[in-house]
Amino acid sequence: MTSPQPTAAIAALPESRPFIAPEELAKLGGHTALLRLGANESAFGPPPAALAAMQAAVARTSWYGDPESMDLREALAARHGCTLEGLAVGAGIDDLMGLVVRAYLDLGDVSVATLGTYPTYAYHVLGYGARLETVPYHSDGTVQLEALARRAHETGARAAYLANPDNPSGTFVERSAVAAFRAALPDDCLLVLDEAYADFVATAELPAMETDPRVVRLRTFSKAYGLAGARVGYALGAREIIATFGKIRLQFGVNRTGQIGALAALHDERFIRDVVAEVARGRDEYHALAASLGLRTLPSRTNFVCIDIGSRERAEAMVAELLRRAVFVRKPGAPPLDGFIRVTVGTAEERARFGAAFTAALHALSPGATFGNRTVPGATLGNRTEGDVAVS
Amino acid sequence: MTSPQPTAAIAALPESRPFIAPEELAKLGGHTALLRLGANESAFGPPPAALAAMQAAVARTSWYGDPESMDLREALAARHGCTLEGLAVGAGIDDLMGLVVRAYLDLGDVSVATLGTYPTYAYHVLGYGARLETVPYHSDGTVQLEALARRAHETGARAAYLANPDNPSGTFVERSAVAAFRAALPDDCLLVLDEAYADFVATAELPAMETDPRVVRLRTFSKAYGLAGARVGYALGAREIIATFGKIRLQFGVNRTGQIGALAALHDERFIRDVVAEVARGRDEYHALAASLGLRTLPSRTNFVCIDIGSRERAEAMVAELLRRAVFVRKPGAPPLDGFIRVTVGTAEERARFGAAFTAALHALSPGATFGNRTVPGATLGNRTEGDVAVS
Numbered sequence: 001m002t003s004p005q006p007t008a009a010i011a012a013l014p015e016s017r018p019f020i021a022p023e024e025l026a027k028l029g030g031h032t033a034l035l036r037l038g039a040n041e042s043a044f045g046p047p048p049a050a051l052a053a054m055q056a057a058v059a060r061t062s063w064y065g066d067p068e069s070m071d072l073r074e075a076l077a078a079r080h081g082c083t084l085e086g087l088a089v090g091a092g093i094d095d096l097m098g099l100v101v102r103a104y105l106d107l108g109d110v111s112v113a114t115l116g117t118y119p120t121y122a123y124h125v126l127g128y129g130a131r132l133e134t135v136p137y138h139s140d141g142t143v144q145l146e147a148l149a150r151r152a153h154e155t156g157a158r159a160a161y162l163a164n165p166d167n168p169s170g171t172f173v174e175r176s177a178v179a180a181f182r183a184a185l186p187d188d189c190l191l192v193l194d195e196a197y198a199d200f201v202a203t204a205e206l207p208a209m210e211t212d213p214r215v216v217r218l219r220t221f222s223k224a225y226g227l228a229g230a231r232v233g234y235a236l237g238a239r240e241i242i243a244t245f246g247k248i249r250l251q252f253g254v255n256r257t258g259q260i261g262a263l264a265a266l267h268d269e270r271f272i273r274d275v276v277a278e279v280a281r282g283r284d285e286y287h288a289l290a291a292s293l294g295l296r297t298l299p300s301r302t303n304f305v306c307i308d309i310g311s312r313e314r315a316e317a318m319v320a321e322l323l324r325r326a327v328f329v330r331k332p333g334a335p336p337l338d339g340f341i342r343v344t345v346g347t348a349e350e351r352a353r354f355g356a357a358f359t360a361a362l363h364a365l366s367p368g369a370t371f372g373n374r375t376v377p378g379a380t381l382g383n384r385t386e387g388d389v390a391v392s
Numbered sequence: 393m394t395s396p397q398p399t400a401a402i403a404a405l406p407e408s409r410p411f412i413a414p415e416e417l418a419k420l421g422g423h424t425a426l427l428r429l430g431a432n433e434s435a436f437g438p439p440p441a442a443l444a445a446m447q448a449a450v451a452r453t454s455w456y457g458d459p460e461s462m463d464l465r466e467a468l469a470a471r472h473g474c475t476l477e478g479l480a481v482g483a484g485i486d487d488l489m490g491l492v493v494r495a496y497l498d499l500g501d502v503s504v505a506t507l508g509t510y511p512t513y514a515y516h517v518l519g520y521g522a523r524l525e526t527v528p529y530h531s532d533g534t535v536q537l538e539a540l541a542r543r544a545h546e547t548g549a550r551a552a553y554l555a556n557p558d559n560p561s562g563t564f565v566e567r568s569a570v571a572a573f574r575a576a577l578p579d580d581c582l583l584v585l586d587e588a589y590a591d592f593v594a595t596a597e598l599p600a601m602e603t604d605p606r607v608v609r610l611r612t613f614s615k616a617y618g619l620a621g622a623r624v625g626y627a628l629g630a631r632e633i634i635a636t637f638g639k640i641r642l643q644f645g646v647n648r649t650g651q652i653g654a655l656a657a658l659h660d661e662r663f664i665r666d667v668v669a670e671v672a673r674g675r676d677e678y679h680a681l682a683a684s685l686g687l688r689t690l691p692s693r694t695n696f697v698c699i700d701i702g703s704r705e706r707a708e709a710m711v712a713e714l715l716r717r718a719v720f721v722r723k724p725g726a727p728p729l730d731g732f733i734r735v736t737v738g739t740a741e742e743r744a745r746f747g748a749a750f751t752a753a754l755h756a757l758s759p760g761a762t763f764g765n766r767t768v769p770g771a772t773l774g775n776r777t778e779g780d781v782a783v784s
Contacts (some may be wrong), residue, residue, distance in 0.1 A: 058447055064614075187395065
């Protein structure tokens, strides 16, 4: 009996998962709970105003959310000084990134991105049958903008992905350099600006909010706003880009309670300011901790810090040693950052727990030990771009 | 300056929206709130156990949900007697339907469906560049199964969509007839069984839960379980179908609070039984109301009833008259059901309010009135299959 078969493009995809969840890692490690410092979730929780709004809203979970997210979009448009037609809400940046790839990359089309940056972009590019061409980070974790633009020209790329601030490195590209990068790209190549961590940077340091039909910006409530579980993100862009998403987006993809929580969070400005300030203090602590142990860190403008453990093997062993101690972190997957681990800024108490566990784990990593069986599945970010995806 | 352009397939899509939300209709009608009987949301709210679980969960909205939805999938697998590998969770049936279409229909491929059935399926088929071939309902609102199977053979269809119970008609296909339909379809044509309303039907009346690699079943927590705003649905199918979704699904697409609410709802069996019984009483009331006004209804196995208003124009005018009275209903878009309105079963009090508003609205529809300017935008279901999509 012939049975239905997926399309050739889908059949050719590998079975793979960009992330193994902390819930699964806890089970693997035999822990009931982990100190969650691996997914850059906010340690400071949802803003109190959002929490109250969501608690009041759940009784109406029997109602669909507004497919237009009108209240939220009006508030976001006011915040960013853009029009409603320049703003689309989706179920997190991952969802919106899927729309970008689906709308702008045909089968076999090329997008450029940094090797080892946020893996879900690569997941979508591959998933829609397009091709990713990569350029590695500089050894200091910064993005090779000129090389990326050059590669875009060489490959006739239709999209260029830039996470700014970057994940997993934490590094930041100044607004003038972003403008120069845009100017250096082919005009018909869409710049996909993933600004998931932009709330940790002062607005004045970010690119101006002018609509350029060659740029789409992606934002989220998952990081500074403490609403990762709500799945609410938004895209800012020219009217024609947003209208294109409107032709194919999931109309009822966003959770109603999440919409209400995001709207309330947006207005809890003092809380967000406090989170951003505390995250900066936490980063400083991590930098100091690493320095006290003789380890290098990368500069970060996000809610995480990368610490150099010395080699890929040692970094993998460190992730495993930390998991043994019920601490969940992840690590960059691709050279030159594959010898680092990436740690989310926790609360002061969590940072202290991390400091103790990290110091103990470092001592456990004796130079002669073998690490082969200490690798944690899925702890590595962007591994898909190294194995299954053709990279350059 | 050349600017980035969407792919040819996406550029060719019309700008359209499958639904206009009640929030928007309220604004258009100048109302602050509507009696929501147009989207088949549960009038009975989330189960108390789900409400309590969600209220407790929102404080952790800063955490991502489990991308594997493991706790929920384990409970669902136990409920349905299937394996974890035969079960995928998504952000509602709309999301899962998009995965089905994306995975199994190539550009230009054909799917068959009933003309005027749930419009989001047509939206996805069109959105992925495939083609919908349709067969109208019988005049009694039942699906023309033999004609659909014949059309599938004639067109070399790769998928056949059957909503069972059907939306918007409410009619039901017995399990033996579903089996005969499956047998009559080409073996390589995937049967997409949308069972959004199956919780209103006794399990013994539904097709057996055996895995057939030629069938995928879609379920939701949006209807009987009262969690439409949570966006949680699931697909049941053969291991290879579910694995195919796993290659392309949004890993973090499901809201964490929604996952927790759905799990709690699943165990609140008594509440669900009571909802199903009360919905049956409500349907009987609507049938009796219509009969008392000399109007025909369609049999329904869902939480809504279709009432025959006599003609497309009168049905459109009825939707407008009800909206004037702050009552939100929708209507089927395609003949032979376009002279009906579709009303969700409300609480006893809501049904009484609907009865009064409907009776008054009916009197307002004097035979000589003109209806042209009373049409409500987006009130019509499945209109996309009539205008923008080539239908047969």
